[in-house]
Structure formats: structure tokens, C-alpha cells
Amino acid sequence: MKQLLKTLTETFGPSGFEDEVRKVILKEVKPLADEVRVDVLGNLIVRKKPAKGAKDPKRILLAAHMDEIGVIASHIDKRGFVRFTNVGGTFGKYTLGARVRFMNGVTGIVGYDRFENVDSTIPLNKMYIDVGATNKKDCPVKVGDFGAFERSFMEMGDRLVAKSMDDRSGVLVLIETLRSIKSTPNDLYFVFTTQEEVGVRGAGPAAYGIDPDIGIAVDVTATGDTPASIKMVMELGKGPCVKFRDPGMLSDPRVVDWMIQTAEKAKIPYQREVLLFGGTDARAIQVTRAGVMAGVISVPCRYVHSASEMVDLNDLKNSVKLLTAMLSKAVSFS
Ligand code: CO
Ligand code: ZN
Numbered sequence: 001m002k003q004l005l006k007t008l009t010e011t012f013g014p015s016g017f018e019d020e021v022r023k024v025i026l027k028e029v030k031p032l033a034d035e036v037r038v039d040v041l042g043n044l045i046v047r048k049k050p051a052k053g054a055k056d057p058k059r060i061l062l063a064a065h066m067d068e069i070g071v072i073a074s075h076i077d078k079r080g081f082v083r084f085t086n087v088g089g090t091f092g093k094y095t096l097g098a099r100v101r102f103m104n105g106v107t108g109i110v111g112y113d114r115f116e117n118v119d120s121t122i123p124l125n126k127m128y129i130d131v132g133a134t135n136k137k138d139c140p141v142k143v144g145d146f147g148a149f150e151r152s153f154m155e156m157g158d159r160l161v162a163k164s165m166d167d168r169s170g171v172l173v174l175i176e177t178l179r180s181i182k183s184t185p186n187d188l189y190f191v192f193t194t195q196e197e198v199g200v201r202g203a204g205p206a207a208y209g210i211d212p213d214i215g216i217a218v219d220v221t222a223t224g225d226t227p228a229s230i231k232m233v234m235e236l237g238k239g240p241c242v243k244f245r246d247p248g249m250l251s252d253p254r255v256v257d258w259m260i261q262t263a264e265k266a267k268i269p270y271q272r273e274v275l276l277f278g279g280t281d282a283r284a285i286q287v288t289r290a291g292v293m294a295g296v297i298s299v300p301c302r303y304v305h306s307a308s309e310m311v312d313l314n315d316l317k318n319s320v321k322l323l324t325a326m327l328s329k330a331v332s333f334s
Contacts, residue, residue: 001316002160004028005172006153009162012101014070014087014148015198018042021066021168025192028175033190043206044192048178054185058331061189061212061292062177062323063203063281064170064219065196068163069305070148071100071129073141080133082108082141086124088197093121094306101150106131106140108147149307158237158313165309167196169299170218173316177323185330193281200248203281207288214255214293214331215285218319220311221246221275221298230276234300237312239269240319243296248279249286254333255295258326266325268318273298293333297323 013021035047050057069088108131133139153162194202224232263270286294
């Protein structure tokens, strides 16, 4: 599991350029799936059909996004320095000094314009990427090239650190859930979505095409367990979070009940989640077509949208356990 997470997080995949990540996932899921297809927006749709004789199977969509936050080159100056803007929630506070890799393999480091107060947060438009060029002509990056943070995976006991834990940890949970489900009475669609970080653009069209009864996103959630963090109850290592609310959606209470009852019955630790910022694919799934019952299982994560996002291995394992328990049985809502 750790090795696959290392591979997933070290793979390049800013929004709109999820191809390399999709290749890694495809290799894992192909032997486990009944059907595999890729839609126009690049969503990877992996189906596990209901066992023969299953009565009234529910169509359940599970979503985890493949893309990560990144940068896009917007201007190259005469000395070959690359100006850039954000792709998704790339924050100034985390970007300064970062290493960046572009689509064509070119790497660079983020420098900044002169500023007076070293403790102030610098906006991205006061930064540039130094790719080792000396002039505009020999600069190997062109306007329109996409880049992402470059950072290797690191283990600190059960605490795992990497770029793009948002949402490759969710991708891992879906792959391992698919692997662990032996047989299901439900019609399952594991969807590895594109372009979540730029405003949840892949999941909606995918859900429209699948027309599910229930939709569940698996994504990271911020925690309230660091010094002077925002007051939120989610903590690393205390189990998967059952989302009640984020600014983008209210979880369907029937789906929340299903998650909590399954966790309690199977004695899987879980946490209640009210997230004060951010959103997930479930937001778009919930309001597609005539509406879909939707919820979210979240992996607690510190330092979200930095190049060193931290999750706990036990939360990943328990997320797989919870989803496996939920999806292996027939679902009925009264
Ligand atoms: Co994110
Ligand atoms: Zn995410």
C-alpha cells in the first residue's frame, strides 16, 4: 500500500494533465475491473458489476480526483525567468522556495522579487521560476506550460508525507477498496476524476453519464490538530471522517447514517467532519441530473495544498475497511 502511494504521489498530474496518473491507476485496476473506460474529460471509469442474481442493484459512484494543484507559465522575461499563475489552490505561503517540474521534464525553483518584510506572505505574481536559463531564447519553458510541485515521498512512522496526498491518498483508498471487495450486490463505478482542483469540473459530467443512485467522494480534509489551527475536530490517526458539511455541500443524512452505522457495526474508528473551507467532487455529483444522494469519506490531512501534505497510514487502512464494509452489502434507504 505504501509503495503504491509513493508511486501515485510522485507522479506528475496537475489539473488537465492527469494522463501519467491515469496510467499508474489503470495498471492496478485493470485486472480487478469488469469494465474500464475513459471519457472525454479524461475521467477514468472503472466498473465492478453486481454478483449474478443480485436483486435491484443500486448504482453507486465512488470518486477520487487524480489531479493536483500546480502552476502555469504566463510570461518569460529576457533573462529566461518564468512568471506564472496558479492552477487551483496554489498558495503563496507554500510556493516560495518550492521545486517545480514542468510537463516536458524541465525543473525549476521558485524565487521572489525584492520585498521588505521577510515575514509577509508574498503573492504569486511577485514570484518567478528559475529553470536555469540565461535568456528568453534558451528558456525550455513556454507560455502555457503546466507545472506541479516536485517532492519525494517520505515516511515518519505511520505519518506519510508527500505532495499531492490531495487526492492521491483518496485514489489509493479507491484502488485498495476495489481490490478488497470480493463480491458485491451493488453496481459499482470507481471514478478517478479530472480537474477537481480548478473547481470540480470532471466529476459532474462523469456522474451525468453514469446516472448513479448514490455518490461518494473520497478526498482529504483539513484537521484542527496542530498548534493554533482553526477550531475543527478532525485529527490525524483517529479514523476516516464522515463529512456532514463543507461550504460546497451538505451531505445527504441517509448517506451519513449509512456510513456511521456501518463503521459502528464493524468497529471501525471514524470521526464526524464539519469542514470550514474547501469542497469535493461530491458537490457536483449531488446536483447532477435530477439529484443524487451524496456523501464524503475524508482522509484527515495536515498542510493541505503544500508540497508536504501529511496523512496517517491507519486512516487510509480504516477508510478502505469502511468503504469495503459499506459496498459489500445491499443498500436500502427507508
Ligand atoms: Co485540493
Ligand atoms: Zn482534493
